[in-house]
Amino acid sequence: MPQVESYDRSKDPLDHLESFKTLMHLQRVPDAIMCRAFPTTLKGPIRIWFSRLTPNSIGTFKELSAQFASYFIGGHKYKKSTACLMNIKHREDETLRSYITRFNKEALSINEADDKILVVAFTNGLRKGKFLFSLYKNDPKTMLEVPFSS
Incomplete structure (x- = not known):
């Protein structure tokens, strides 16, 4: 089974999210499990960011994705023109x-x-x-x- 590389801020956070979602959707993983599985793909200080989220503050993976993307957007690799x-x-x-x-x-x-x-x-x-x-x-x-x- 393919795996998602751990996210450590060295790569594009949006690419990490898309890779994770694709893998989860291929396996038909429910939204709640995606929320619980996502932190296993985070490494070091990124995992600490996740652990500091207010408990029960996120209801869907879409909300978790938005929080993750907005916090780590500085690491987004923009396409060149x-x-x-x-x-x-x-x-x-x-x-x-x-x-x-x-x-x-x-x-x-x-x-x-x-x-x-x-x-x-x-x-x-x-x-x-x-x-x-x-x-x-x-x-x-x-x-x-x-x-x-x-």
């Missing part, structure tokens, strides 16, 4: 393969990135050279059209 891709530059000491890998890793962290913007950002970050000129010549409209084997 496509604008941050414009800052990725192909470094002088970097291979093309390394730049492509680094760019793709950042592009995956963008929620619903537009393919045309990805091409522009990717091209914008390239150093001058044969590959860049081949892109200008071929004018790809999507990342699938970018000839990475060049």
Whole structure:
């Protein structure tokens, strides 16, 4: 049976909540049991936060989720915008393969990135050279059209 990692503030609290809820809903766990099981996924000072909640002050898991999210929202990892891709530059000491890998890793962290913007950002970050000129010549409209084997 899959398990939810303990929450220790090093990861996104909303992601932790969603992982927990998904696992509980898959097993058709009742709301009251979810409330009792949730603290088992908390670690260290986070568990202390839970123990300091006023007894019987929470009636549903939805209320517990709201309390948890509002208290730990500072740890929420916000999705990046496509604008941050414009800052990725192909470094002088970097291979093309390394730049492509680094760019793709950042592009995956963008929620619903537009393919045309990805091409522009990717091209914008390239150093001058044969590959860049081949892109200008071929004018790809999507990342699938970018000839990475060049």
